[in-house]
Amino acid sequence: MVRHFARLAEKNHHVDRAIYPLGSCTMKYNPRVNEDVAALEGLAGVHPEVEGEYAQGAIAMMYHLGRFLAEISGMDAVSLQPPAGASGELVGMLMVRAYHADRGDQRKTVIVPDSAHGTNPASVALAGYCTMEVASGPDGRIDVDELRREVDGDTAAVMITNPNTLGVFETRIQEIIDVVHEAGALAYLDGANLNASLGIARSGDAGFDIMHFNLHKTFSAPHGGGGPGSGPVGVKAHLTKYLPYPLASRDEAKAEGYEYFMDYDRPKSIGKVHAVYGNFLVMAKAYAYILTLGPEGLRRVAENAVLNANYLQALLEPHYELPYKGYCQHEFVLSATRQKEEHGVRALDIAKRLLDYGVHAPTIYFPLIVKEALMIEPTETESRESLDRFAEAMIAIARESEETPELVTGAPTSTPVGRMDEACAARELDVCSWDGDREE
Amino acid sequence: MSEGLKYSETHEWLKIEGEEATLGLTDYAQGELGDIVFVELPAVGQVLAPGDVLTTIESVKSVSELYAPVAGEVTDVNTALDADPAILNKNAEGEGWILKMKIAPDADVSGLMTAEQYEAHTKG
Numbered sequence: 111m112v113r114h115f116a117r118l119a120e121k122n123h124h125v126d127r128a129i130y131p132l133g134s135c136t137m138k139y140n141p142r143v144n145e146d147v148a149a150l151e152g153l154a155g156v157h158p159e160v161e162g163e164y165a166q167g168a169i170a171m172m173y174h175l176g177r178f179l180a181e182i183s184g185m186d187a188v189s190l191q192p193p194a195g196a197s198g199e200l201v202g203m204l205m206v207r208a209y210h211a212d213r214g215d216q217r218k219t220v221i222v223p224d225s226a227h228g229t230n231p232a233s234v235a236l237a238g239y240c241t242m243e244v245a246s247g248p249d250g251r252i253d254v255d256e257l258r259r260e261v262d263g264d265t266a267a268v269m270i271t272n273p274n275t276l277g278v279f280e281t282r283i284q285e286i287i288d289v290v291h292e293a294g295a296l297a298y299l300d301g302a303n304l305n306a307s308l309g310i311a312r313s314g315d316a317g318f319d320i321m322h323f324n325l326h327k328t329f330s331a332p333h334g335g336g337g338p339g340s341g342p343v344g345v346k347a348h349l350t351k352y353l354p355y356p357l358a359s360r361d362e363a364k365a366e367g368y369e370y371f372m373d374y375d376r377p378k379s380i381g382k383v384h385a386v387y388g389n390f391l392v393m394a395k396a397y398a399y400i401l402t403l404g405p406e407g408l409r410r411v412a413e414n415a416v417l418n419a420n421y422l423q424a425l426l427e428p429h430y431e432l433p434y435k436g437y438c439q440h441e442f443v444l445s446a447t448r449q450k451e452e453h454g455v456r457a458l459d460i461a462k463r464l465l466d467y468g469v470h471a472p473t474i475y476f477p478l479i480v481k482e483a484l485m486i487e488p489t490e491t492e493s494r495e496s497l498d499r500f501a502e503a504m505i506a507i508a509r510e511s512e513e514t515p516e517l518v519t520g521a522p523t524s525t526p527v528g529r530m531d532e533a534c535a536a537r538e539l540d541v542c543s544w545d546g547d548r549e550e
Numbered sequence: 551m552s553e554g555l556k557y558s559e560t561h562e563w564l565k566i567e568g569e570e571a572t573l574g575l576t577d578y579a580q581g582e583l584g585d586i587v588f589v590e591l592p593a594v595g596q597v598l599a600p601g602d603v604l605t606t607i608e609s610v611k612s613v614s615e616l617y618a619p620v621a622g623e624v625t626d627v628n629t630a631l632d633a634d635p636a637i638l639n640k641n642a643e644g645e646g647w648i649l650k651m652k653i654a655p656d657a658d659v660s661g662l663m664t665a666e667q668y669e670a671h672t673k674g
Contacts, residue, residue, distance in 0.1 A: 456584075458584075475611045481582075533586075536587035536608075537587045
């Protein structure tokens with residue numbers, strides 16, 4: 111049995127083996143001590159419906175995790191209930207809807223930049239709004255003049271990722287948020303890229319009204335196997351009443367041992383969005399991570415994440431197109447257009463060839479505004495040796511693309527499974543005959 | 551690129567014969583999209599204004615939309631694409647046609663490009 115799982119682990123790629131530089135996914139090392147914390151009997155064994163006075167520790171943990179996230183972001187209150195980032199986005203958009211409905215001012219559209227995560231327009235649509243796209247300027251930042259033209263009395267909110275998916279910080283964020291607020295709309299921050307600004311910049315100070323966090327990216331809870339994740343949502347005081355219920359709360363007037371409680375009495379709440387309190391043990395891992403690092407440690411996370419990304423960018427810029435130049439934040443986006451036009455090697459081929467070098471491929475073909483995109487996020491937990499090895503592999507592949515392109519377009523050759531026929535898998539989707547037999 | 555076809559900025563080609571036109575996705579665009587795995591065909595009889603969404607095309611990379619370059623009405627669709635969307639990758643500007651339409655009498659075709667102009671557009 112042990113050998114079966116060991117064999118499977120050997121066939122798989124994971125961050126214990128080598129770098130996993132998926133842009134926008136923050137695949138950092140997940141400290142094992144977090145697993146020990148989540149396995150503590152008092153956390154793993156507590157029944158969710160036990161009376162609050164017998165679960166003070168569990169509720170206190172949720173309350174204080176919420177306070178930590180509020181302090182980190184400059185928000186006033188946080189719900190831990192959404193089980194993923196996209197779920198946090200939807201909760202955010204439903205609160206936007208509740209806010210405008212309360213004011214008798216129902217609006218129709220939400221503005222999303224063209225570099226946004228695909229989940230943004232999906233969340234907008236699920237909440238019953240139409241998406242309007244705002245273009246990025248030549249520097250990869252939101253075109254503020256175009257934003258000004260698009261924002262009007264129908265705009266319910268603007269969703270912004272900062273730094274954005276190009277790894278570029280929106281330097282005019284204050285001005286952008288002023289434009290949004292002057293139109294009576296709300297500003298939403300997609301917190302997927304929070305790793306770049308931990309302890310350095312706070313979205314609440316910039317004027318954002320709502321944001322979500324990804325505990326499974328920024329706060330080291332594991333992800334990549336389909337979850338479970340956790341996507342808490344933070345809001346400014348004027349939106350607290352719309353947060354999902356129940357909310358972990360504290361009544362300081364009560365005696366010790368009774369002060370923490372789950373607050374169900376929230377008549378303006380958008381309702382529950384997950385069973386009981388959300389993914390509780392994922393919260394435990396994030397709580398342990400924050401306590402372990404402390405404020406200085408969290409700031410060092412961001413500093414090293416940005417340093418590592420800039421180091422890699424500088425090593426790779428001579429070998430690949432870098433469409434948006436200048437220092438990056440925690441990630442950067444290369445383009446394989448030179449390799450494609452001159453040698454017929456696409457971003458997909460480069461990604462597959464990296465597997466032969468024992469490296470996980472980065473995100474490809476995203477963001478959509480970069481042709482043949484390779485989106486690289488090394489994270490703060492990779493050493494300089496590991497970054498050098500990744501850069502050497504990328505540079506070797508750039509050379510192979512010129513000299514022996516068929517080696518790259520035929521990759522991978524050393525993995526347990528060779529090149530997948532993705533087109534066939536999508537065209538002839540048949541999940542019933544999984545033994546490989548297909549009807550011709 | 552084929553001679554005699556007209557091209558739009560949004561990567562549709564049109565073969566205009568009198569008031570009838572055949573429409574498809576350009577060869578350049580299929581190359582950019584990569585392996586196409588699904589084409590959602592419009593309904594015969596659908597009336598189109600310029601800029602209306604005609605079809606959704608899904609490739610292994612992304613989902614894209616085709617737009618009506620001119621006003622008209624859909625008269626026929628290429629149902630062969632339902633069974634084998636790969637035709638679009640093999641022969642986008644011939645066998646991989648998407649629909650036939652009757653062009654509206656007052657339709658404006660002056661904004662369409664020649665093959666040379668479209669080639670310049672894709673390199674710009």
